[in-house]
Amino acid sequence: MTRIFTYTCKFALACCVIGIAATNVAAQAPVTGVVGDVNKRMVKLFGIGGFKNLPSYGSGILVSAKGHILTVNNHILNTPGILVHLYDGRQYQAKVLVREPELDVALLKIDEEINFLPHFTFEGAATKPLAENGDWILAFSNQFKIALRDEPMSVQRGVIMSVADLRGRRGVFDAPYAGEAYFLDVIACNPGAAGGVLTNRKGELLGVLGRELKSTSTNTWVNYAVPIQATVEVQRLDVKAGKTVTNKESIVTFVQKALVGKYEATVKAKREDKGAYHGITLVVNAVSSTPPYVEELAQGSPAALAGLQPDDLILYVDGESVPTIKNFREAIKAYEPGREVTIQFQRGNQLISAKMKLTAQPKAPVSK
Amino acid sequence: MRRYLPAVAALFVFTSLAVAQPPMALKQEADRVAVIARVKPTVVAVFARGGQGGGTGVLISDDGYALTNFHVVAPTGPTMQCGLADGVLYDGVLVGWDKIGDVALIKLLPKKQGQKFPFSQMGNSDLVREGDWSIAMGNPFLLATDFTPTVTFGLVSGVHRYQPPAGSGLLEYTDCIQIDTSINPGNSGGPLFNLKGEVIGINGRGSFDKRGRINSGVGYAISINQIKNFMGHLRAGLDSDHASLGALVRTEAEGFGIGKTNVTTILDEADAARRGLQVDDQIVSFADRLISSDNHYKNVVGIFPRGWRVPLVYSRGDTRKEILVRLMGAQRKEIPDTTKPKVDPKPPKGLPGKKGPQGPAAKFYVARAGFANYYFNKLEKENLLAAFKKNGDFSTVGGDWKLEGKIRLLKANFPSDFVAEIKDIKVGASEKPTVILKIGAFADTLDIFPGDKEVEISKRRMPKGSGGFMPALYVWKHFLTKGEVGLSECIRGGTEPFYPPPTDNSVPKEWAKQRVDTEVITSTMGNYKTKWFYAKTDQKLLGFELRMQEYNEDPCEVYFSDYRAVSGRQLPHRMQVYYEGVHYGTFTITSYNLK
Numbered sequence: 001m002t003r004i005f006t007y008t009c010k011f012a013l014a015c016c017v018i019g020i021a022a023t024n025v026a027a028q029a030p031v032t033g034v035v036g037d038v039n040k041r042m043v044k045l046f047g048i049g050g051f052k053n054l055p056s057y058g059s060g061i062l063v064s065a066k067g068h069i070l071t072v073n074n075h076i077l078n079t080p081g082i083l084v085h086l087y088d089g090r091q092y093q094a095k096v097l098v099r100e101p102e103l104d105v106a107l108l109k110i111d112e113e114i115n116f117l118p119h120f121t122f123e124g125a126a127t128k129p130l131a132e133n134g135d136w137i138l139a140f141s142n143q144f145k146i147a148l149r150d151e152p153m154s155v156q157r158g159v160i161m162s163v164a165d166l167r168g169r170r171g172v173f174d175a176p177y178a179g180e181a182y183f184l185d186v187i188a189c190n191p192g193a194a195g196g197v198l199t200n201r202k203g204e205l206l207g208v209l210g211r212e213l214k215s216t217s218t219n220t221w222v223n224y225a226v227p228i229q230a231t232v233e234v235q236r237l238d239v240k241a242g243k244t245v246t247n248k249e250s251i252v253t254f255v256q257k258a259l260v261g262k263y264e265a266t267v268k269a270k271r272e273d274k275g276a277y278h279g280i281t282l283v284v285n286a287v288s289s290t291p292p293y294v295e296e297l298a299q300g301s302p303a304a305l306a307g308l309q310p311d312d313l314i315l316y317v318d319g320e321s322v323p324t325i326k327n328f329r330e331a332i333k334a335y336e337p338g339r340e341v342t343i344q345f346q347r348g349n350q351l352i353s354a355k356m357k358l359t360a361q362p363k364a365p366v367s368k
Numbered sequence: 369m370r371r372y373l374p375a376v377a378a379l380f381v382f383t384s385l386a387v388a389q390p391p392m393a394l395k396q397e398a399d400r401v402a403v404i405a406r407v408k409p410t411v412v413a414v415f416a417r418g419g420q421g422g423g424t425g426v427l428i429s430d431d432g433y434a435l436t437n438f439h440v441v442a443p444t445g446p447t448m449q450c451g452l453a454d455g456v457l458y459d460g461v462l463v464g465w466d467k468i469g470d471v472a473l474i475k476l477l478p479k480k481q482g483q484k485f486p487f488s489q490m491g492n493s494d495l496v497r498e499g500d501w502s503i504a505m506g507n508p509f510l511l512a513t514d515f516t517p518t519v520t521f522g523l524v525s526g527v528h529r530y531q532p533p534a535g536s537g538l539l540e541y542t543d544c545i546q547i548d549t550s551i552n553p554g555n556s557g558g559p560l561f562n563l564k565g566e567v568i569g570i571n572g573r574g575s576f577d578k579r580g581r582i583n584s585g586v587g588y589a590i591s592i593n594q595i596k597n598f599m600g601h602l603r604a605g606l607d608s609d610h611a612s613l614g615a616l617v618r619t620e621a622e623g624f625g626i627g628k629t630n631v632t633t634i635l636d637e638a639d640a641a642r643r644g645l646q647v648d649d650q651i652v653s654f655a656d657r658l659i660s661s662d663n664h665y666k667n668v669v670g671i672f673p674r675g676w677r678v679p680l681v682y683s684r685g686d687t688r689k690e691i692l693v694r695l696m697g698a699q700r701k702e703i704p705d706t707t708k709p710k711v712d713p714k715p716p717k718g719l720p721g722k723k724g725p726q727g728p729a730a731k732f733y734v735a736r737a738g739f740a741n742y743y744f745n746k747l748e749k750e751n752l753l754a755a756f757k758k759n760g761d762f763s764t765v766g767g768d769w770k771l772e773g774k775i776r777l778l779k780a781n782f783p784s785d786f787v788a789e790i791k792d793i794k795v796g797a798s799e800k801p802t803v804i805l806k807i808g809a810f811a812d813t814l815d816i817f818p819g820d821k822e823v824e825i826s827k828r829r830m831p832k833g834s835g836g837f838m839p840a841l842y843v844w845k846h847f848l849t850k851g852e853v854g855l856s857e858c859i860r861g862g863t864e865p866f867y868p869p870p871t872d873n874s875v876p877k878e879w880a881k882q883r884v885d886t887e888v889i890t891s892t893m894g895n896y897k898t899k900w901f902y903a904k905t906d907q908k909l910l911g912f913e914l915r916m917q918e919y920n921e922d923p924c925e926v927y928f929s930d931y932r933a934v935s936g937r938q939l940p941h942r943m944q945v946y947y948e949g950v951h952y953g954t955f956t957i958t959s960y961n962l963k
Binding site: 031032033034035036039053089091138143144146147148149150151152153154155156157158186187188190191212214221 | 497498499500522523525526528529531546548575577578579583584585586619627660661662663
């Protein structure tokens with residue numbers, strides 16, 4: 001009975017999804033009105049960059065009539081005079097008021113007394129549910145610096161492929177934001193797109209477009225946006241108590257507090273990301289090409305259990321050649337705890353292959 | 369378990385609501401499917417002969433003309449193979465190209481005479497807005513070995529986009545359409561349709577950056593309105609050049625206000641300079657589009673062929689003025705380099721590294737410098753001259769002409785009588801082309817082809833102040849009665865706007881309102897270079913310009929109107945003459961005496 005019921009439920013859900021898909025097809029009505037409306041609430045940003053594949057331009061979102069701008073917390077802001085182009089071609093300079101590295105956003109303010117700009121508001125936004133998989137979206141940005149002055153932003157349309165945690169890991173791909181994200185089927189995260197707008201088809205703000213993000217292991221790119229109401233944990237120094245406290249913040253709370261000058265600075269938490277634990281201590285990495293000789297093994301560690309011994313020379317990690325200590329560390333960093341890797345090593349004139357099951361980092365160092 | 373029931377009920381309600389909506393969706397889908405089915409037969413898979421490389425094209429006329437990219441036909445050479453969606457492969461030949469605009473026109477050869485090709489209508493790309501839907505069709509990655517086009521669907525991401533030239537000044541995308549509709553290598557030259565199935569652009573390029581040469585969500589299509597400006601040039605087999613104003617501009621943001629685009633440098637030989645444009649003048653509008661950024665300026669200039677006249681509004685201090693500017697070329701040098709020896713204008717057949725004409729289409733290809741395919745220039749010229757013949761047969765009146773009437777000169781209070789005689793005076797065995805013009809009591813006699821050319825050029829701009837109306841009369845009569853005989857060159861130009869002044873010779877408030885589209889022929893007789901303007905609608909000769917040097921000179925402009933029949937021949941009874949932007953005078957003809 002229960003099983004039948006579950007099936008009914010699933011069937012209903014399936015119908016539901018089909019229904020949504022059908023209405024998405026109906027989304028053929030032009031969105032030109034919405035596009036013009038959103039464009040007025042956006043700015044083109046120009047700052048520092050132009051080297052190392054880093055663009056000197058970006059996109060921003062107006063969040064107050066006075067010229068407060070929400071954008072991505074990236075390198076282009078590291079200059080005293082950030083140039084802003086409004087939708088009508090007017091130019092201003094802006095300064096950074098406050099940044100939130102955990103959300104990867106910053107709030108800027110145009111350096112002039114104005115009070116007339118069209119902008120996005122955040123009232124009630126915090127309690128709005130997140131958009132869902134399959135929802136139809138529009139992405140607006142000044143990718144590739146196609147637009148200058150009064151030329152409108154580029155608009156693209158797509159769907160939300162999934163709403164999931166963005167978990168960038170060093171060694172595989174280092175994401176500047178770790179939290180719930182919208183993953184998009186449209187190639188929206190091009191150079192200069194970060195800080196752009198993700199809306200639904202009514203032009204309502206859903207999120208802030210993320211940066212260019214590529215997995216170095218698969219050479220694929222992912223396109224994401226940070227939902228405005230997604231919360232992350234931030235660390236603040238409590239001076240009186242003399243310790244750090246953890247708070248939750250979202251883009252909505254960040255903007256609401258920052259607009260009235262009440263967003264307290266946070267400290268960037270050091271992400272504990274040492275990769276998985278193997279228990280091998282290698283010889284001193286004296287020169288850049290020091291080969292990965294085993295110096296010591298922690299008792300009961302995955303490597304010890306796999307049968308490695310001091311003075312073994314590690315040659316391959318899962319078939320990948322690791323001629324230097326650096327290569328070995330990079331190779332092993334890519335694995336998560338729980339993964340079994342094949343280690344091939346040389347002992348005397350023997351070539352030995354062993355399986356090593358990695359674990360989580362132990363709380364306290366097992367041995368030095 | 370019971371607590372799940374309301375949820376299930378709710379789901380079902382939602383589902384039924386969702387299902388209740390699709391009729392509109394289904395209709396839109398059906399419409400879209402119908403449009404795609406209708407335009408699909410017009411999409412061309414373009415291949416180099418032998419199948420190495422290629423792109424896409426789209427048929428735009430039932431006699432087999434198809435648009436594609438210059439960068440598609442550059443590697444194929446002047447003949448190519450073209451597959452249609454029904455699987456039939458046709459031979460194709462290059463007609464014309466626009467290298468800077470990255471456009472080429474090709475022609476598919478029918479399998480049998482009179483065969484009609486399916487074709488797509490061209491839309492109006494100025495009506496396209498960001499947020500509109502678009503359909504791209506083509507042959508990405510040259511996947512379709514049976515020539516069935518691939519369809520992609522997406523949003524117009526931006527309009528009036530500017531993308532700088534990609535290599536050696538060519539392939540500059542001005543005023544183009546940006547799309548998120550997926551286009552990839554092989555889509556090049558293919559059509560971008562609106563939802564009505566009209567061609568609004570030709571897909572040709574994308575922003576790629578780090579992601580390799582595949583779709584990155586940012587593609588560009590050349591706007592069809594730009595291509596329409598060049599269509600006459602393309603059909604005439606020309607290697608067309610784009611326009612430049614002959615001035616550099618910079619947009620300044622004074623006080624962080626709205627951008628002002630000012631002239632920073634202007635060439636002396638630019639027509640704009642002769643019309644009064646100076647350094648520091650602000651360009652307000654160009655061809656009726658407001659200018660407030662460098663990109664705007666490049667967009668507007670970039671859509672016109674060299675030699676077109678467009679209105680330009682500039683402001684200096686408190687004054688604002690509209691002028692009509694002849695545009696210079698962007699690609700080739702305006703001033704011929706006389707130090708270099710003259711080279712044979714015929715390029716060697718089959719340029720190095722490029723394929724010469726091959727196959728059955730080769731007989732429709734004639735190589736000549738300055739042309740993509742001279743064959744089509746000759747064809748279009750002959751078609752135009754044949755169409756002009758409906759205005760009467762002038763070949764039987766090649767003798768002396770006498771025109772009588774009245775002229776009111778610019779500064780005169782009263783009109784005077786005039787008599788113009790166009791004749792070849794016998795001097796021994798040869799004939800001396802002569803024009804005698806008598807205005808009031810004063811008569812001028814001009815020897816049209818005196819011996820010493822260098823000295824005489826300025827003296828031949830007679831009557832004084834007209835820029836050369838007397839030689840203009842002779843060249844006109846000669847062209848009407850003898851055609852190409854005696855001309856050193858006669859080339860079909862493209863389509864150009866022509867601006868007949870109001871018949872009362874007042875300065876119009878907006879030149880754009882005077883615009884008439886014309887078909888152009890240029891001819892050279894001695895050192896008289898003439899540009900003839902024929903109405904696109906009825907091939908009537910609306911006027912011409914006569915120059916005595918190639919560049920850096922204002923022509924004598926003659927505007928014909930008040931056409932009436934004179935013994936079966938249509939002749940203008942009003943000739944308005946302008947020189948250096950000033951009205952010289954209007955000749956009102958009361959009698960023609962043609963022998």
